[in-house]
Amino acid sequence: MRQTASSVEPGREAxxxxxxxxxxxxxxxxVGKGTQAKELVKLWGIPQISTGxxxxxxxxxxxxxxxxxxxIIGRGELVPDEMVNExxxxxxxxxxxxxxxxxxxxxxxxxxxxxxxxxxxxxxxSLPVVAVMIRVNYNQLLRRITGRRNCPVCQRIYNxxxxxxxxxxxxxxxxxxxxxxxxxxxEIFKERMRAYEAQTxxxxxxxxxxxxxxxxxxDRPIDVIAAGIVATVEGMRKA
Ligand code: AMP
Numbered sequence: 519m520r521q522t523a524s525s526v527e528p529g530r531e532a533x534x535x536x537x538x539x540x541x542x543x544x545x546x547x548x549v550g551k552g553t554q555a556k557e558l559v560k561l562w563g564i565p566q567i568s569t570g571x572x573x574x575x576x577x578x579x580x581x582x583x584x585x586x587x588x589x590i591i592g593r594g595e596l597v598p599d600e601m602v603n604e605x606x607x608x609x610x611x612x613x614x615x616x617x618x619x620x621x622x623x624x625x626x627x628x629x630x631x632x633x634x635x636x637x638x639x640x641x642x643x644s645l646p647v648v649a650v651m652i653r654v655n656y657n658q659l660l661r662r663i664t665g666r667r668n669c670p671v672c673q674r675i676y677n678x679x680x681x682x683x684x685x686x687x688x689x690x691x692x693x694x695x696x697x698x699x700x701x702x703x704x705e706i707f708k709e710r711m712r713a714y715e716a717q718t719x720x721x722x723x724x725x726x727x728x729x730x731x732x733x734x735x736x737d738r739p740i741d742v743i744a745a746g747i748v749a750t751v752e753g754m755r756k757a
Contacts, residue, residue, distance in 0.1 A: 537617040538562050538751055539645030540638065542625065542725070544718060545652035547710045548663045549736045550743070554652060555620050557744040565614050568622040572605055573597060599629040607637070621647070626717060631724045648754045649725035650747055652736035656711075663707045667696040730754060 541558070545551035555566045573591060576584030583605060587597045606624060609615070625631035631647075638644040654662075665679040669689035676683050676696060683690050701710075725731035732754060734746040 536752075536755065537645070538564060538748075539618040539755065540621060540634075540647045541618065541747075541751055542621045542647050542649040542721075543652070543747075544649060544722065545736065546654070546659060546714050547707070548659045549652045549654045550740070551622070551652055553740055554736075554744055554747060555622055557740060558620055558747060561744060561748060562618065564618045564620065565612075566620045566622055567606070567609055567615075567624070569602055569606065569624040569626070570622070572609060573602075576605070596626060599627055599633065602626075603630060603633045606634070610637075618645070625721055625724075628720050628724055631721055635728075645755065646728075646730060647725070648730045648732070648751055649722070650750055651722065651731070651733045652743065652747075653733045654736040658737055659711075660704060660707060663702050664704055666702050667698055669694050670697050729757070 543551055543555055543558075545554075555568075558564075559566050573584070573587050577588045577591065578584070583601060587601065590597050602624065610619075625634055625647075634647060638646055661679050662677065665677040667676045667678060667683070667687070668674070669676075669692065671692045671694040672689065674689060674691055676689075683696065687696050688694070689696055700706075722731060732750045734743060734750055736743055738746070
């Protein structure tokens with residue numbers, strides 16, 4: 519396992535250090551939230567709980583929840599709080615959540631945040647949620663997204679600014695012509711950012727108001743960001 523710049527020793531963390539508790543990871547499209555969630559899962563030995571993934575699994579399995587959620591998700595709307603909360607409640611009963619978990623895509627509304635806070639407060643053994651936002655400068659994000667090119671054959675991802683192929687527009691590995699995903703344009707990026715900010719702002723304010731919100735700089739190497747998140751969470755837990 520990779521060593522990070524922090525004092526964290528991967529693998530041992532799970533046994534010896536204080537439990538990280540519930541962490542809500544926030545970040546705009548393209549900041550590398552998924553990558554960081556994976557790093558933290560490895561470092562802390564705790565699960566990632568993504569309500570989008572759980573909902574998709576329910577849809578795939580054809581559960582009653584999945585049947586109702588399918589159309590709502592298809593319309594790009596939010597699934598009602600009570601349904602998502604109940605799904606999360608069930609997931610939190612699993613023993614792998616005892617030391618903590620990384621929340622991804624939940625809470626997404628104030629109703630969900632209040633429900634989770636109340637639930638955790640009612641359990642003396644549970645720590646409260648801390649929220650960490652991975653922040654990347656807008657123009658930097660735009661460059662990352664609009665510069666992205668994918669190989670349709672081997673799926674390798676390039677970036678014409680920071681990680682270009684050797685020959686313009688051609689995959690190094692198999693010579694296929696690289697493509698740009700239809701939603702990796704500036705216009706769609708702006709739209710996704712607007713939607714993200716509108717949706718996330720109330721949740722950010724909720725945790726900021728409770729003194730359980732922090733930001734980390736996402737424009738650094740992957741392991742440095744992960745170490746920054748670990749240090750930030752530890753700092754908030756001690757405060
Ligand atoms: P995601 O993979 O997080 O983008 O979620 C995909 C879709 O699942 C969203 O567009 C919503 O329809 C639904 N969804 C995921 N998480 C939530 C949530 N916390 N509250 C309501 N709907 C959600």
